Amino acid sequence: MAERPEDLNLPNSIVARIIKDSLPEGVNVSKEARTAIAKAASVFVLYCTSCSNNLAMRANRKIISGQDVLGAMADMEFERFIEPLQASLEGMLFLYNDKILHNFAFLVYKKVQKERKEAVAKRKQEKSDKKPEDIEEASDEGGENEKENEDEDGDESS
């Protein structure tokens, strides 16, 4: 899949929102500044990737780990981000666990509902199955069947 230039940039609208939320109300940010900041953020991603990758390669690993990124922060002189990043991850896991619990409870509820429906449907089916059979036995082979039934009853009682 060919990479279009805009794909290697972060969405301007979202970057604009972060900028706005980071400033007090009433501060105007020129469009030119916003675009430049968005591009700077993309370059930051690349720089971060490069530093993290270096750390991973030095440790002979092919997968960039979270620890590599934190180490890269130190190398890039952004130690101030390390603690907030870790706290943020805990916060995210908490939110995620909350969501998992919620989803799990919902799934259990759905399952219980389904089983109840199936049980009700099964009982209905059994009832409607019995009726036509009773009618058949009574009209066709009445005598023999009654005998068989007696035998069955005998077995059951012993």
Next chain:
Amino acid sequence: MSSFKPKLGDGSIILPQARVKMIMKSSPDTESISTDALYFVTKATEFFVEHLVQEIYESTGKSNELTYKGLADIVQKSDSMHFLKDMVPRKITYKEYQEILKEKENSDLF
């Protein structure tokens, strides 16, 4: 170094991780990225934007107008922003550019 208390530090994410991953993959020699690495890079980028913007705001004396010039100034001055130097150059007039070229020619002659 004052502690950085980001507004977006509660765990939620605003930037799209998929897009961040695409940018990361365009970096040479990058093979695989773990999920927590991607999360950290995405979050760090959000923090970076917040931090950068606040630095500009402070450096212009809390001016209500945040311009390209404010950004260029802080990038050229700040040590931690050196990786952006080529990307966010200070703007000069064409006249200034000609003078720089002249100077360069003169120094090359020697």
